[in-house]
Amino acid sequence: MEKEQVRFRRLSQVELQSLEKEFVAFLASQSITASDWQDLKEQDLPRAERLIDIFSDLVLQKVLEKIELLELRTARELLFVHCRPDVMEMVGVVMEGVEIDLTGRLEKDILEKTLADESASVQLVSAHKSYRLSREEEVFAMLQDKYLISKNTALFERLRTMQHQGKAE
Numbered sequence: 109m110e111k112e113q114v115r116f117r118r119l120s121q122v123e124l125q126s127l128e129k130e131f132v133a134f135l136a137s138q139s140i141t142a143s144d145w146q147d148l149k150e151q152d153l154p155r156a157e158r159l160i161d162i163f164s165d166l167v168l169q170k171v172l173e174k175i176e177l178l179e180l181r182t183a184r185e186l187l188f189v190h191c192r193p194d195v196m197e198m199v200g201v202v203m204e205g206v207e208i209d210l211t212g213r214l215e216k217d218i219l220e221k222t223l224a225d226e227s228a229s230v231q232l233v234s235a236h237k238s239y240r241l242s243r244e245e246e247v248f249a250m251l252q253d254k255y256l257i258s259k260n261t262a263l264f265e266r267l268r269t270m271q272h273q274g275k276a277e
Contacts, residue, residue, distance in 0.1 A: 114161040116168040116248050124160070127167060134163045172244035178251070179258035186210045187233070188264040189255065191247050196237045199267045204229040232271045 135145055148156040178189040187200035239246050
């Protein structure tokens with residue numbers, strides 16, 4: 109029997125402990141009782157580990173489905189990726205020759221002021237990309253690549269509006 113790969117990653121022991129009720133319900137859905145689970149862990153560890161992997165994938169799939177916006181910040185770059193059902197939309201700003209650090213908290217009008225600064229080299233960037241893998245696998249890969257889950261839709265929308273206004277000029 110070929111070993112199936114975990115789609116995302118196995119949940120850590122701490123994560124599994126925090127999801128104990130859900131894991132028990134998952135085992136029950138597989139007709140596995142508490143004593144059956146103990147026996148499995150002692151007598152068929154590969155099968156027990158495979159069940160943990162399946163549960164991990166189910167949990168992460170649900171979490172990843174809910175993610176709508178990712179954010180990547182470096183000192184001179186701020187990128188947002190809106191993860192739509194069929195395409196990713198990226199908007200962001202890349203800055204050179206400026207005194208602000210984009211990894212910190214941005215004041216409300218700092219982007220507009222910096223964009224208006226003639227001495228700054230500021231570039232608004234945007235792109236659309238179709239998913240090569242499943243949406244959730246691509247979101248997971250981006251999270252592994254230093255993107256963070258973002259709730260900053262206001263700043264994303266502001267950058268998107270600035271990008272569209274720049275194209276209209």
